[in-house]
Amino acid sequence: MLSLALLMQGFEMIEIIVDVENCLQAFVGVAPDPQSIIIAFRGTQEHSVSNWIEDLFWKQLDVTYPGMPEAMVHHGFYSAYYNTTLRHEILKSIRWARKTYGRLPIIVIGHSMGGSLASFCALDLSVKYGSQEVQLMTFGQPRVGNPAFAAYFNEQVPRKIRVTHQNDVVPHLPPYFGYLGEWTYHHFAREVWLHETTVGNVVTRNEIICDGSGEDPTCSRSVYGRSVADHLEYYGISLHSDSRGTCQFVIASNDMAYNNILEVDRTIILARYPQELHAVESI
DSSP: OOOHHHHTTTOEEEEEEEETTTTEEEEEEEEETTEEEEEEEOOOOGGGHHHHHHHHTTOOOOEEOTTOTTOEEOHHHHHHHHTSHHHHHHHHHHHHHHHHHOSOOEEEEEETHHHHHHHHHHHHHHHHHOGGGEEEEEESOOOOBOHHHHHHHHHHOOSEEEEEETTBSGGGOSOOOGGGGGGSOOOOSOEEEEEEEEETTEEEEEEEEOOTTSOOTTTGGGSOOOBSTTTTEETTEEOSOOOOSSSOOOOOSSOOOOSEEEEETTEEEEESSHHHHTTOOOO
16 A cells, blocks of 8 residues: 555645634645645544434434525535635635646545535535536545435536445435435435455455436445444545544644644634735635
């Protein structure tokens, strides 16, 4: 397996945003290959994931997505992106990156709850910059809205992949009830299901490209989906931190220098280019 240092070779971190009050974290950087702006959202940490999964069983559709009267989403996921410091700082970092590096494409990624935030972020950026400027890839994310929202999302964010793994429990939550029509949660497409089969001692890993419905019954919905272990590992990579606290943030162990550390509304911002970054308001 490639080391983290090798995977991050040439990666230019711009800003790390840590919302301490709401236990959220995201970072923005520029990658050389593929040359693009990367926005990543941290997922639920290992030591709180069980409680979070239990809560997902009871998540209700409780807010109408702006401008889409039939599209409903979960208020908590929506607010975590739109009503915290995350969105403001991410947009500011993108403006700076595009001013500094040119009009690079934007890739948004996230795991678990971070996949939900990444989805709202990708939709926000697609509306702002154009659907061909933004790509989305999530891992083990829960459902975030109803069928009308999923249809709107598919239209606005065409360049996306939602990866699920074997019996990962989280993509099954909040539950899907087809008989409820627009009042049920519904995944957007397109799902890629990582499915493993074992014959004797041989394990075969398959990537199954699912249909365009978002709820393909032959993919992750073909299993019960009760595994937390499958949620915490994708492509053989552990996607949880070793933090023992319930809301400690994650920073690489290398000597990456930040020129300034700010605290805004109980949000810690670590910026490498604070003077230029915080002065930029538009391009």
